[in-house]
Amino acid sequence: MSESKLTVRPLTPGRWGDLETLFAARGCSVARGCWCMEYRRRGKAAVPRGTTRARVNRAALKALVDSGRPPGLIGYRGKAPVGWVSIGPREDYAKLEHSPVMKPVDGQLVWSIVCFVVPSAYRGQGVAEALLEGAVAYAKRKGAKLVEGYPFDRPARAKDVDMWFGAKSMFDRAGFEEVARRKPQRPVVRVKPV
Numbered sequence: 124m125s126e127s128k129l130t131v132r133p134l135t136p137g138r139w140g141d142l143e144t145l146f147a148a149r150g151c152s153v154a155r156g157c158w159c160m161e162y163r164r165r166g167k168a169a170v171p172r173g174t175t176r177a178r179v180n181r182a183a184l185k186a187l188v189d190s191g192r193p194p195g196l197i198g199y200r201g202k203a204p205v206g207w208v209s210i211g212p213r214e215d216y217a218k219l220e221h222s223p224v225m226k227p228v229d230g231q232l233v234w235s236i237v238c239f240v241v242p243s244a245y246r247g248q249g250v251a252e253a254l255l256e257g258a259v260a261y262a263k264r265k266g267a268k269l270v271e272g273y274p275f276d277r278p279a280r281a282k283d284v285d286m287w288f289g290a291k292s293m294f295d296r297a298g299f300e301e302v303a304r305r306k307p308q309r310p311v312v313r314v315k316p317v
Contacts, residue, residue, distance in 0.1 A: 129200055129250065131257025133193035134207075139185065141197050141204035150243030153287065158184045159195060159209040162225075162237045165217040195238075196261055198254045200245075207240040208254040210262060213271065224309045225273045228302050233313065234267040238287050251289060255297050263316030271313045272299060 134142055146154045158180035160168070168179045187194045194215070198206035213235045219225045225235075236258050241250045255272075262270045276291035291301075291310055299312035 129198045129205065129253040129257070131196050131198050131208075131254060131261070133261065134188055134195050134197055135193060136189055138197055138204075139188055141199075142207060145197070145204050145207050145240060145242060148242030148244065150246070151240055154207070154238075154240045156180070159207070159238050159240075160184055162209075162216040162218040162222075163187075163194075165221065196254065196257055198250055198257065200250075205241065205245040205248075206250040206254050207238075208236060208251075208258045209238040210234060210236045210258045210270075212267075224305050225311065226305075228271075228311055228313075231269055232267075233269040233271040234262040234265070236270065236272045236289070239289050240287070252293055252296070255289065255293060259297065259314060259316050267316060269313050270299075270316060271302075271311060273309065273311055276308050276310055 132138065145151060146158070156177045158177065160180040160183050163183075168176065168183065170176050170179050184194060194211055195207055195209040197204050211234060213219060213227070213233050216235050216237055219235060220227065236255070239251045239254060259270050272289060272294050274289040274291040274294050275286065291312065294312045297314065299314040301310045302313050303311040
């Protein structure tokens, strides 16, 4: 695959099928269960009899998309969807308020980057970095003064499941600065969009 530049676009109802394609790809089984709803709720969603948590989460994310407030961005290489980043105002992520690692550092209004999803076939190609750059630019266009992330900071290769938050080194290269560290490998980082 060529290393052509990625285009990063908000998830709108017309792009929903592209998100489904991403989440169905190899290496995205966690995303197929969570549908990036884990941090948008404080507790677990009720799962009615006869359905699954994945279906409940999918329906909840689809409702967010249909409401007209994009809950994240999709990266494209040409017409192919190659990655996803969940971003929005911190208050959109109810679970962050009570997280021992990701709870608020202070009272400033921030936009939070909570999750990256990149199928196995596109990893190691700069997709997550392009998504991060696109997310910061998107937040700025929406009026954000600060963008915050919650990456893993490990000297050795981390398990894929840990990397949904992104690597600290990637955030460092994008100009983010550490503002808190409540667990040894889990910093809170911020950048002012320019």
